[in-house]
Amino acid sequence: MVVVIVICSLLLAAVVVALVTAPLRASPPAGEGPGGRAAAGQGPAVERRRAELEAAREAKYREIRDAELDYRTGKLSPADYGAIDDQLRGEALTILDDLESLGDEAAGDAPREA
Amino acid sequence: MAGLGYACLLFALAVCVYGILASLYGVRRNRPEYCASGRRSVYALALILAVAMGVLEIAFLSNNFAFNTVADTSSRTTPTLYRAAAVWSSQEGSLLLWALLLSLWSSLALFLTRRRMRDVAAYATAILLGFGGFFVALMIFYANPFQTTRPAPAEGVGLDPLLRFPTMMIHPPMLYSGYTLCTIPLAFGMGALISRRVDADWLKVIRRFAFAAWLFLGMGILLGARWSYSELGWGGYWGWDAVENASLMPWLTGTAFLHSLMIQEKRGMLKVWNVSLVLATGTLAIMGTFLVRSGVLNSIHAFGGATLGVPFVCLIAVLIAGSIYLVVSRREMLRSENRLDSLLSRESMFIANNMVLVGLCFVIFWGTYFPLISEAVTGQESSVGPPWFDRYTVPLALILVLLSGIGPVISWRRASLANARRNFLVPLLCAAATLTGLLAAGVAHKTFALAMFCCAAFVFGSVGQEFLRGVRARGAMAGEAPPRALLALVRRNRRRYGGYIVHLGIAVLFVGVAASSSFQHAAELQLSPGQSTRVGAYTVRYVKPTASITPKYDRAHTGSTMSLGAILDVTRNGRHVATLSPSEGFYASGNPAEGSVSSLIGGQAVSHISMDGGITRDVWTAIAPNIETPTLKRIVSAGNATLPPDESAIALVYLARAYLHDPPPAQFHFLVSPLVLWIWLGGLIVFGGGLIAVWPAPSTVRRRVAARSRARALRGLARA
Amino acid sequence: MNPARKRTVRLVVALSAAVVLASALIYTSFSAASPALTPSQLLHEAQPGRSYILTGTVAAGSVHRLGPVLDFAIRDRAGSEAVPVAYTGTVPDPFREGREVVITVEKHGTSYIGERNSLITKCPSKYKTAPAGENQNA
Numbered sequence: 001m002v003v004v005i006v007i008c009s010l011l012l013a014a015v016v017v018a019l020v021t022a023p024l025r026a027s028p029p030a031g032e033g034p035g036g037r038a039a040a041g042q043g044p045a046v047e048r049r050r051a052e053l054e055a056a057r058e059a060k061y062r063e064i065r066d067a068e069l070d071y072r073t074g075k076l077s078p079a080d081y082g083a084i085d086d087q088l089r090g091e092a093l094t095i096l097d098d099l100e101s102l103g104d105e106a107a108g109d110a111p112r113e114a
Numbered sequence: 115m116a117g118l119g120y121a122c123l124l125f126a127l128a129v130c131v132y133g134i135l136a137s138l139y140g141v142r143r144n145r146p147e148y149c150a151s152g153r154r155s156v157y158a159l160a161l162i163l164a165v166a167m168g169v170l171e172i173a174f175l176s177n178n179f180a181f182n183t184v185a186d187t188s189s190r191t192t193p194t195l196y197r198a199a200a201v202w203s204s205q206e207g208s209l210l211l212w213a214l215l216l217s218l219w220s221s222l223a224l225f226l227t228r229r230r231m232r233d234v235a236a237y238a239t240a241i242l243l244g245f246g247g248f249f250v251a252l253m254i255f256y257a258n259p260f261q262t263t264r265p266a267p268a269e270g271v272g273l274d275p276l277l278r279f280p281t282m283m284i285h286p287p288m289l290y291s292g293y294t295l296c297t298i299p300l301a302f303g304m305g306a307l308i309s310r311r312v313d314a315d316w317l318k319v320i321r322r323f324a325f326a327a328w329l330f331l332g333m334g335i336l337l338g339a340r341w342s343y344s345e346l347g348w349g350g351y352w353g354w355d356a357v358e359n360a361s362l363m364p365w366l367t368g369t370a371f372l373h374s375l376m377i378q379e380k381r382g383m384l385k386v387w388n389v390s391l392v393l394a395t396g397t398l399a400i401m402g403t404f405l406v407r408s409g410v411l412n413s414i415h416a417f418g419g420a421t422l423g424v425p426f427v428c429l430i431a432v433l434i435a436g437s438i439y440l441v442v443s444r445r446e447m448l449r450s451e452n453r454l455d456s457l458l459s460r461e462s463m464f465i466a467n468n469m470v471l472v473g474l475c476f477v478i479f480w481g482t483y484f485p486l487i488s489e490a491v492t493g494q495e496s497s498v499g500p501p502w503f504d505r506y507t508v509p510l511a512l513i514l515v516l517l518s519g520i521g522p523v524i525s526w527r528r529a530s531l532a533n534a535r536r537n538f539l540v541p542l543l544c545a546a547a548t549l550t551g552l553l554a555a556g557v558a559h560k561t562f563a564l565a566m567f568c569c570a571a572f573v574f575g576s577v578g579q580e581f582l583r584g585v586r587a588r589g590a591m592a593g594e595a596p597p598r599a600l601l602a603l604v605r606r607n608r609r610r611y612g613g614y615i616v617h618l619g620i621a622v623l624f625v626g627v628a629a630s631s632s633f634q635h636a637a638e639l640q641l642s643p644g645q646s647t648r649v650g651a652y653t654v655r656y657v658k659p660t661a662s663i664t665p666k667y668d669r670a671h672t673g674s675t676m677s678l679g680a681i682l683d684v685t686r687n688g689r690h691v692a693t694l695s696p697s698e699g700f701y702a703s704g705n706p707a708e709g710s711v712s713s714l715i716g717g718q719a720v721s722h723i724s725m726d727g728g729i730t731r732d733v734w735t736a737i738a739p740n741i742e743t744p745t746l747k748r749i750v751s752a753g754n755a756t757l758p759p760d761e762s763a764i765a766l767v768y769l770a771r772a773y774l775h776d777p778p779p780a781q782f783h784f785l786v787s788p789l790v791l792w793i794w795l796g797g798l799i800v801f802g803g804g805l806i807a808v809w810p811a812p813s814t815v816r817r818r819v820a821a822r823s824r825a826r827a828l829r830g831l832a833r834a
Numbered sequence: 835m836n837p838a839r840k841r842t843v844r845l846v847v848a849l850s851a852a853v854v855l856a857s858a859l860i861y862t863s864f865s866a867a868s869p870a871l872t873p874s875q876l877l878h879e880a881q882p883g884r885s886y887i888l889t890g891t892v893a894a895g896s897v898h899r900l901g902p903v904l905d906f907a908i909r910d911r912a913g914s915e916a917v918p919v920a921y922t923g924t925v926p927d928p929f930r931e932g933r934e935v936v937i938t939v940e941k942h943g944t945s946y947i948g949e950r951n952s953l954i955t956k957c958p959s960k961y962k963t964a965p966a967g968e969n970q971n972a
């Protein structure tokens with residue numbers, strides 16, 4: 001009985017250690033590692049900014065649709081809706097522009113002139 | 115076996131320490147492979163704790179009484195289902211369950227975020243492993259589930275019969291899931307503050323976790339209330355008991371957060387408020403866990419274990435100090451990007467809703483911890499009772515329900531007064547109609563219930579109006595028939611209409627609460643067979659006594675040795691309403707010194723209530739049969755004197771027969787509570803609506819919507 | 835009034851309202867609270883007409899029921915002074931001699947009346963090893 005328990009414990013330990021150290025033992029992909037990122041073209045800062053902008057874009061689209069639904073269910077007057085819709089579309093465009101210039105930056109081109 | 119379990123705990127602690135170090139190293143030195151290793155430590159922790167739980171479960175199921183926890187909470191006669199669940203009925207086992215659920219939910223959360231928010235996730239990993247390590251350390255040093263006694267006792271104490279109900283067995287895992295899920299937004303919130311990344315992406319991720327916590331915690335609370343009402347002998351579902359309150363507080367702040375994060379999403383405002391809510395929710399969850407285990411406050415659940423109090427207080431102090439430090443040091447980054455446009459806007463309604471929810475939380479917090487506060491301030495420990503809680507929570511609840519009706523009808527950013535007036539007409543008419551109807555029915559004296567019914571009517575009116583208008587708008591836009599339009603409307607605007615359904619559910623729930631609190635008929639009856647009495651408009655008649663002694667008739671399968679009860683017939687105005695059959699189950703005490711027969715029935719007695727539930731009212735009763743009559747006492751003492759322990763069960767036959775033949779008057783607790791079903795129904799609607807609100811649209815739909823929105827946005831470019 | 839001033843005014847109003855409400859809450863909690871006493875403290879300090887929260891153990895042999903009223907005595911966990919209580923209302927399932935209870939009482943003359951439905955019996959050590967003789971099932 002004791003032998004079975006010891007074997008089980010060792011097996012569990014082996015599995016856990018293998019699982020946890022797998023990323024450390026994996027050979028780093030080409031271009032990975034400190035300093036090698038620029039070559040891959042997508043630095044962590046750019047990746048973060050992209051994720052942030054994409055989330056902001058989704059939220060802005062949702063706002064535009066919400067405003068339209070508010071208008072159609074009678075909570076916004078046509079004048080108010082027009083003003084808010086324009087404002088939101090402008091904000092959406094800013095985000096889209098930022099995303100595009102981010103994409104250009106990552107690809108190595110200079111940011112496009114607006 | 116116990117050795118394996120204990121070894122798992124030690125191993126788990128080692129993995130936690132490694133994972134914390136690896137994650138922190140990986141994020142500080144930009145070594146993503148170490149962050150990945152740290153994340154995998156969480157998976158490994160889940161695996162190790164699952165094995166430990168498996169060891170404990172096997173011990174329970176195989177009646178291995180060498181394990182102290184098995185001997186203390188289980189026995190050979192405890193039914194299998196309850197034996198399996200008895201694992202978490204002890205302090206040690208419940209800590210293991212907590213740690214296991216924490217590691218499972220954390221694994222899921224980290225797996226889902228493995229490709230994004232790298233630094234935030236790395237810090238979150240370290241914090242979650244910190245919690246895991248804390249609970250594992252508690253088990254290793256203070257409350258070891260794998261402690262054994264040799265030689266092993268031959269039989270265990272058995273699971274407390276009060277816990278032998280299915281609801282009671284699901285309640286801890288559900289509640290612990292809720293509590294542990296609250297720590298995940300906390301970890302991601304602290305991680306975001308540490309790495310200075312409180313942004314839209316973080317919001318998107320944390321929303322899912324906060325919702326999961328809200329859902330499970332809410333269901334756990336509702337299950338607890340349901341258990342209290344339908345299984346315990348007092349007929350109530352909420353007593354403002356310390357541990358009930360402790361679980362409600364993080365739920366309230368979680369609800370507030372789910373609303374206010376929408377404002378941060380849309381307007382970039384309330385950032386400090388939102389992170390504070392997230393941190394508060396997690397801290398309150400830890401405080402709730404602490405309350406149940408430390409015996410610090412008098413409560414039905416105040417179990418012993420004063421030794422656990424000190425470590426928890428340290429953890430809570432660290433959490434509070436850490437949270438305050440993080441928020442203050444990052445306040446520059448948390449500045450609002452915008453300001454509130456107008457007081458008449460959905461944003462300000464959300465802010466008002468937050469105020470009310472946090473206000474409710476503060477009231478409950480103050481009342482719950484008052485014994486400690488008063489002792490610190492005046493030297494004398496005092497406590498406040500349910501009337502004090504009701505005095506403050508009832509008005510706040512009224513305002514909350516009212517706001518949930520106003521919110522849907524006001525637009526974002528800036529609503530015009532003219533529009534508002536038009537939109538409020540129908541809801542106000544609903545409320546007014548309800549008011550006149552109820553006043554005509556003579557309900558004027560119950561002011562709070564009346565107010566709540568009118569507020570609920572207002573909510574029904576406003577939500578109904580929203581659905582109607584939405585369907586009409588969709589019909590106009592897409593030419594769909596109403597049923598299809600309704601489906602499409604909800605599917606394409608899940609957050610909005612899911613939210614409306616949640617508000618509807620809350621209104622239904624509060625109608626149930628108001629009705630069952632204000633219009634309940636309660637009575638203590640003493641009846642002999644054949645006797646009947648009046649309770650309000652109802653007539654209750656004791657038809658005949660019941661008794662059961664064999665396992666075949668132990669309907670609840672709880673292992674009782676003998677069960678005595680009665681059949682009651684309830685009529686109203688001559689019409690039959692319900693037949694109730696309450697009983698009291700007697701259990702063996704396991705103490706042979708009491709006598710061979712006395713020990714068979716001298717243990718914990720449990721009331722099995724009988725209830726006829728309906729959409730308009732519940733008729734509920736509990737019985738306390740008298741087993742101390744001279745006849746029955748004579749049988750017991752004769753049995754004690756003449757029967758050896760292994761033959762004493764025959765005395766039960768005589769007892770049961772004597773009870774049936776010449777039943778003494780019995781005490782009944784009798785309740786007629788209106789609209790209790792609405793509470794459970796309301797809860798289901800709330801959770802259903804929540805699921806709709808958070809359910810992600812299929813990716814094809816999302817892409818189509820994104821493309822269309824992009825095209826619309828670009829149209830603006832052409833126009834300008 | 836310019837928007838910034840309006841916002842400041844709103845903030846001040848909101849904060850003042852919150853402070854006033856919180857103060858009312860805190861004040862009433864101290865006056866509405868019932869002190870928690872042990873039986874020996876209660877016997878010496880109780881004043882008629884005030885309600886107290888009494889915590890202690892149900893004394894052995896003291897439980898009698900007369901119709902709807904349950905009479906029993908509560909004594910200190912480690913002591914001999916016992917308080918006789920007359921209680922009407924729901925009796926929790928775990929209630930029995932030797933169990934720890936919490937009840938709200940008011941002094942009437944020389945006797946103590948338990949507030950209706952205020953009796954709480956602490957669940958017998960769910961998180962503690964049951965002492966010998968306190969077994970629930972065999």
